[in-house]
Amino acid sequence: MPVPAVPPSASVVIIGGGVIGTSIAFHLAEAGAGDVVLLERAELGSGSTCKAAGGVRAQFSDELNIQLGARSLEAFTRFGQRPGQEIDLHRVGYLFLLSTSDDVAAFERDVALQNELGVTSRMIDVEEARRLSPLIDTGGLLGAAFSPDDGHCTPESVVLGYATAARRLGATLLTGTSVLDIETEGDEARTVVTDCGRIRAGTVICAAGAWSAAIGELAGVALPVTPVRRQVLFSEPMPELPEAVPFTIDFASSFYFHREGRGLLLGMSDPEEEPGFRLGYSDDWLPRFGAAMARRAPALADVGLRPGWAGLYEVTPDHNALIGRAASPSNFLYATGFSGHGFLQAPAVGEVLRDLCLGREPFLDVGPLSASRFAGGARTRPEAHIV
Known part of the structure; x- marks a missing residue:
């Protein structure tokens, strides 16, 4: 070379x-x-x-991050014109699933601030969350937050x-x-x-x-x-998968998924992952991931899963x-x-x-x-x- x-x-x-x-x-x-x-x-x-998982959103808990997210989301919607590239943007929404009263109260405050800054997020009940994301089990959920303008694209x-x-x-x-x-x-x-x-x-x-x-x-x-490894995996093709699947996040466990091609991209933040430059994918997180998936999306237990990749978060204190x-x-x-x-x-x-x-x-x-x-x-x- x-x-x-x-x-x-x-x-x-x-x-x-x-x-x-x-x-x-x-x-x-x-x-x-x-x-x-x-x-x-x-x-x-x-x-x-x-x-990266490719999520794009403006749902944050403080004004700085909300404005950075919202400004970026606007740019992503015009990316085909400036700078000029198709990025496969899917504005299917971000759905945060909430299972404690403290989290519901915090998201209510956050949504109020987001709305003041022009973000179209809203609190929704458990039934609407299930309609938006049919793969979830609503057991233990108290509510959810949803923003229809958020979504994901191709990094x-x-x-x-x-x-x-x-x-x-x-x-x-x-x-x-x-x-x-x-x-x-x-x-x-x-x-x-x-x-x-x-x-x-x-x-x-x-x-x-x-x-x-x-x-x-x-x-x-x-x-x-500080570098911290995060891993994702993929489902096998799911013929019955709805065309629009929101970027769905179980806030308590951090388990998440969104549609990727004919299946799903799935991941979570592993609480047992030690900081460091570990870049290889490994199976050591699967018991914890599997437990979180079984609680929030048990239907996925019958779907084949295949390894994805590992990447690094760049974490500050x-x-x-x-x-x-x-x-x-x-x-x-x-x-x-x-x-x-x-x-x-x-x-x-x-x-x-x-x-x-x-x-x-x-x-x-x-x-x-x-x-x-x-x-x-x-x-x-x-x-x-x-x-």
């Missing part, structure tokens, strides 16, 4: 070629931000992005769309290029050292997902991101993203630690990083998401990070 041609300098160097990095590259190139170079050590989207296609458009607009996206060091001069990160050469940079942006802590360390920036500019080096920006929300927030995050890089006012104040919030012991409200 030929060694990539690394340019000697760039206005902006983006580290990480997943959906966040390619979204930033597209938005910067579209804005005419000069020479934009993206570095990916493997293939585009080969980290966490193409292992690989989103990365392809952003990458193709970014290149068309003049950005350079280099795969097979690993970052070895970031050299600083005074208060600025000035040289990105790769295994294919050195690049002088005007601005450096970390979008390295689960690997961001190591990239931040090279620049002397603390990015508290409060399960909220890290977005902002480092105090030092002052030209080091970051967008990482999305704790399961990176794919669905990528369009809006690309806008925000474009504006931070160009000295513009973003559409949303992301100050509360600065990595500095952990330095003084402050915490934002933890956000449930189910899918």
Whole structure:
């Protein structure tokens, strides 16, 4: 394989070629931000992005995440025109199944806030939840929350769309290029050292997902991101499956499923998974997954299941993203630690990083998401990070 041609300098160097990095590259190139170079050590989207479940939603519990989700959802609906790529978007809705009175009360508050911000979510009763998602068993459920505008799409296609458009607009996206060091001069990160050469940079942006802590360390920036493996599997074809199956989540267990082709994609957050860079699929989670499925969707016990894949969540201490500019080096920006929300927030995050890089006012104040919030012991409200 030929060694990539690394340019000697760039206005902006983006580290990480997943959906966040390619979204930033597209938005910067579209804005005419000069020479934009993206570095990916493997293939585009080969980290966490193409292992994502593909959910897109605006149902969150705080204003920041609601607005990032809603803004991104709008962009996904227009993705065929800008940047120009079919992403197989299915707006079948997100359905959260609730089995405790505390969860019902919390979702009632959340839905009220979502509605104030223009999101068309609503609380529904158990009977309507069963009509929307006929595979579920309603035993123990007290209610549900549903937003008809949410849904799922194909992560690989989103990365392809952003990458193709970014290149068309003049950005350079280099795969097979690993970052070895970031050299600083005074208060600025000035040289990105790769295994294919050195690049002088005007601005450096970390979008390295689960690997961001190591990239931040090279620049002397603390990015508290911990990798945690998440796994999914697939059902065999289900001829009687309804055409529209909402992205259904049992909130208590985190067991979830949505339609994928002629069957289902299924997964859950394994409470016994230890942090680390475990990337291989294994069967050790199946007893816990099977128990959750048996409680909430026992009909699936008669459907054949086949292994899927394993990917990494990039988790922060409060399960909220890290977005902002480092105090030092002052030209080091970051967008990482999305704790399961990176794919669905990528369009809006690309806008925000474009504006931070160009000295513009973003559409949303992301100050509360600065990595500095952990330095003084402050915490934002933890956000449930189910899918």
